[in-house]
Amino acid sequence: MVKVGFYQGCCFQGQDAHMFETMKEMFKRIDVDVVLLEETTCCGGNTIDEENRKLSYAINARNIALAEREGLDMLVSCNTCYMVIAKAKRALDTNKKLRDEINELLKEEGLEYKGTSRIYHLLDFFRDVVGYEKIKQAVKRPLKGWKVVAYYGCHVLYPKEIAVDNSDNPSSLQEILKALGAEVIDDYEGKDACCGYHSFFTDKSMTLKKLNRILGGVKKVGADIVATPCPLCFKSFDIYQTNMENPPRVPSSFLPEIMAYAFGIDKDKSGLSHHLIKVEKE
C-alpha cells in the first residue's frame, strides 16, 4: 500500500466532497491510500497571483508544509492547483531568500517548508508510482467499445518547467485510458485548445468559444466521451457547456470517475451518472 497526501483544493470539498470519496475508493483498488490533508487551503486558483505573487507562494508553501509535516508526498488532482503549487515549489526551492521569509511566517503555526515532499499530479502519479500494469489489473469492467477522447488540459503540460509529460507529444493519459480498455482518440480538432474554465468569470465569451472549438472537434470524431485529468476542464465541459447557445451535448468525465467505473465501482458512486450532460454509455 502506497500512502500519499491528498490535496483537496476547491474541487474535493464542500458540495464536491463526494468526489474525494470516489477518489479514495478508486485509489484503494490500486493499493494507494490517499490521506486527506485537512488543513490545506485553496491554492489561490492562479488568481491570487494577480493580487500578489508572494501571497500565492506563501499560501502554497503552507500547503506543501502540511504534507511535509505528515512525511508524505503530495498528490494534486487538479491541473491548475498542480501548476500553481509546482510553480510555488520551484520558486521556494530556487530562492532561499523567499523561502526564509515565508518560513518565518509559517513558524507561528509550527510549520516549515523544507522542500522534501514531491508534488504529483494524477498523470505522473499513475505513471511513476502506480504503473499502468497495475491499473490494467484493477480493471473489472473494461471500457470495451468506448471511444474516449484524451484531453489533457493546459496546466499539466505548460509551462515546460512544471510539465508532467512531454509537453509537445504527451502519452500518459492515452496509456491510462488504454489500460482501462478504451479505444483512445488523441487526434482531433481543438485538442490543443484551452478549455476556457479560467475565463468564465473574466471573459465568458472566450470560454464559450473554446468549448465550441474543442467539443466541436470531439463531436466530429464521433467519440462517446471526453476524459480529462483536470476537474476544472471537466467542470468547463460539463457545466459551462450548458451555457453555450447550441450545446453539442458531449459527455465528459474527470479521469478518476471513468477509472472508478472501469474498476467496477457503481456507476452512480463513480460520479458518472451525476453529470449535467448524461453519460449514456454503459
Add this chain to the structure above:
Amino acid sequence: MVELDYDIVIVGGGGAGLYAALWAAENTILKVAVMTKVYPTRSHTGAAEGGINAVLTHSVGDSPEAHAYDTVKGSDFLADQDAVDIMCKMGAAVIYDIAHRGVPFSRRPDGRIAQRPFGGASFPRTCYAADKTGFYILQTLYEQCLKNNVTFLNEWFLLSIIHNGERVEGITAWDIRNGGVHLIKTKAVILATGGHARVYWNRTSNALGNTGDGTAAALRAGLPLKDMEFIQFHPTGLAKTGILVTEGARGEGGYLRNKDGERFMKRYAPEKMELAPRDIVARAIQTEIDEGRGCGPNGDYICLDLTHLGEEKINERLPQTREHAILYEGVDPVKEPIPIAPTAHYSMGGIDADKLGRTPIKGLYAAGECACISVHGANRLGGNSLLDVLVYGRLTALEAVKYADEAPETNPSVAKAKDDEKRILELMEADGKEKVADLRKELGNVMMKHFGVFREEKSMREGLEKVMEIKERAKHVKVYDTSKKFNTDLITALEFLNLVDLAPAIAVPAIERKESRGAHARKDYPKRDDKNFLKHSVVKLKEDGTYELSWKPVTITKFLPEERKY
C-alpha cells in the same frame, strides 16, 4: 514602376539606422524613411554582447583623450584622429541619451551606469547591459522609433544608388514582400547596412545577411571603399558554424589546447596566456592549425577546454556558451572541450566617409560597420563598434537633415531601375550552370584560405585569381524561384553577388599592403611599415570591371605612431 518620394532615406535598420532615424525624426519635419531588408529588430546590432565604450562624467581618472589614445593605438595608428576625437568626446552624450530612452544599462550599487575593463582599454570604460548590450540598444531604439512614428520600409532590398556625379538623387530597391523594383526619389541617403564578413561564408560570426549590400551598391555606384583589407578575426568561433564563443569563456578560465593537449598559448603569450588580445590569440590558434597541431580528423580546429571549471560555474557564468555549444556544435562543454577556430567577425573597412560620415557624393552618408570613417583603422577595439554605430548614426542624421533642408529637388532617371529590373530577369533566365550555394561556399573557403588570419604574397595572388574566377562563374548562377512574393532565392543570389563584388576589393589592397598592421598579418612582411604604409587604401570599381587601388593619407593630430605593445 512605383515611385516613392522622401527627403531622407536611411538604408538599414540596425543600431546606426535606427538612431539616425530617431535623430532625424526628432529634428525635422522632412519625410524620413528607414528601409531595411529585415525587420529592424532582426539586425545584427542585436548580437553585440560585450558593451559600449564611453567616458562618463563619473569615470574617475579617465578622459575622452585617453579613450582616443587607446582607440588610435588599438587601430595600429591607422585611424583618423580627428574622427576618433569626435567619437570619443560624444561618448557620454550618446550613452545618457539612450539610457534616458530606456536602455537597461547595468548599474553600480550607487545607481550610476556600471563600466568594466575591456581589451586594449587603459580604464574600465565599457558600459554594458548584462551580456546583451546590443540587443537592448536595438530593442530600445526600435521602441523609440515606434513612439516617433518613424516610417519603415521593412523587407526592402537595396539594389542601386543613383547620383549625378555630384549629388545623390535616389535609390532603387526590391520590395521583398510584394516583389518589384522601385525607384525611390530622395535628397539624402544614409547607408547603414552593416558589415560584410559573410565574404568568409562558413567562417564568420556574422548573421546570414551581413553581406555588405550597401557597401557593394556604393562600390558599383563608383564610390571609393577604404581599408577593405582589414577584417577582424575573432579567435573563438564554433568550428562548424563560426558562431561566436564569447571572450568570457577564456575570461572565466578556459584553456586553449592543441591536438597534443598542450596549452599552446604559453609559446605565444607566456604571461597573459589565453587572455592575450584577440588578434594575438587568433594568430596563435591559426598557427597551431597551419602547423599541423589542430584537433579533429582534419586537424582544422583547436579545443577550448572548460571542463575543469565544473558544471556549476559553467551554468552560472557561461550559460549561453554551454547552450550554443550543445545546440550548434553537439558538444557539452561540461564534459568535452569545445571545437573552435578563428572566425571573421568585423569589417574595419567600408565606404569611404569623412569625420562627419559624408561620402564624396553630396547627400550620401555612411554610418556604422558599412562605413570606414575611419575610427577603427586597422583593428577595432572591443566596445567601440556600438559607440561608432550610435555616434555616426546621430551625426549623419544631423548632417542629412541640414543638407536635405537646403538641397534642390532631385530627378532620378528611371534608367537605373530598368537596368535593375533587367538584371533580375536575367538572373531568372540564366543557364544555371553554377549554384549560388556552391559558389558562395567556395568563395568563403578561398577568402579564408588566402585572405584569412595570415596572408602572404604568393597565396594572395593565387587567391585573387580564384576570386576573379568565381566572379566570372557567378554570371551563370540562376534564380529558380520566379515568383514575385517573398522570393528568398532571389535575395540569396543578390546577396551573393554583392559578396562577389566585395571580395576583390578586399583582396587587391591586401596584396599591395606590404606590411603587417592590426588585423592585416602578413607572413612575408611581419612588421608595420609606417614609412610606406601609414596610409589608407582606397579601392574603386572601374567601368571595365577592374578594381583600382589608390592611397590617401591618415589624419594624425596628436598621437604619433609608436610600437603597439600591451
Add this chain to the structure above:
Amino acid sequence: METAILQVFRYDPEKDQAPYYKEYEVPVEGTLLNALLYIKDNLDPTLAFRAFCRSEVCGSCSMKVNGKTKLACKTPMKELVETWKGKPLRIEPLNHMKVIKDLVVDIDKPIEKMKTLIPWLVPDPRVVPTDPMHESIIYPEEMEAYKDQIHCMLCFSCYSACEAVADNERYRGPFAFSKAYRFQVDRRDIETAKEKRIRYAISGGLWSCVQCQKCIHVCPKGVRPAEDIQNLRGQAVKKGFTDKPGAKKLKHFVDWIYATGQINRLYLPEEVYGNKEAREKLTKAYTEMGVEVWEVPKPTKGLMKFRDIYLEILSKEDKALDLDYSHVRKIDKMVSDIFKADICTIVDKAHEEGRSSRGLISKLKGLLGGQ
C-alpha cells in the same frame, strides 16, 4: 547518416490555389534551421522562410512543428525526432497571421497591436533629467522588476500559441502585454503613461487571457507573459478599474480565501455577474443529487493562523487595504449563523475535534455505502 522527413507547408498565393505539403529528407544534425538551410542549399531553393542571426537573438525563424511553436535555430533535430518518435515532422507557418509565402507570415498586425499599448518609455521629467549630460540614477535592485520582460525579441512565438488571440481579434497578444508591463514597473516612466497603458490594456483584452501558460511555455527567451498579464490585472484593480468581471472575480478570491481558506462557487456568479439565481439553481441541482449544500465552507483548524500569514504578506507588500473587511465580516457572520458560534470558537472546536473532522457528508455517506 540519420535522416528525417520534413513535411513542409508550401503556399505561394500567386500560384497555388491552396497550400500543400512537400516532403524533404534532411540530415538529423544540428537544428531545425540547419535542416531548412540544407533544403534551400541542396534540395529546393524556392522554399521561403525567414532566418538571420542563427543563434537565437534576432527572433526571425519561429514556426510550427507538428502544431507546436518553435524557434528553428533553437530546436535540435534530434530532439524533434525523439519527441515525435519517427513520425514525420510537419513544418508550418505561425498561427494567427496571414501567410505571405510558405513559412513567412505577416507580422505587421501584432506589431501594430503592440504599438497601441505604448511599449516605450515615457520619461517622467522629475526622474529623468532633461539635460542630456546628466545621468538618471537607477539602482540595480529596481531593474529586477523588468529583468525578464526586456528579453522579448519579437519572435511572435507567444502570439502564435496564444489562446486568447485565437478567439479575440482585439486581444493585443502576450508579448505586447509583457512589453507594456516592462514600463509599468519602471520608475522613470511617468504616471499618466502608466494609467493610459492600463486603460488601453483593458480595452485590448487584458481580461480575455485564459491563463493557459502557453506563452510562457513557448517563449525562447524566458519571458513570462501570462504572469505579466496577472501583474497588469493586479495593477488595473489597484488603479481603480474594478468594474470588469475579472476584477470582481479577483476580489472574490482575495476576500473569501482570507475569510474561509476557500473560494465559494455558490457566490461567484452573484459576486461577479450579479446573478443571484445561479446560487439557487446550483443549490437545487446539488440537493437533487442528494448532496448536502453548505453555503460556506466549514472553517478548518489553522484558519486563524492562515489569516495571520495572509495579512502579514499583504501588509508587507503594502496591500493590506486590498482586503474588503466589511465583506470579510459579512462572511464571518454567515459562518457563525450557520455553525451557531463565532468564527474563533468554530476554529477552536475544529482543533479539538482533530484532523478527521469533515462534517458535511451525511447524505452522501449513505450514497457511497457508508464509507
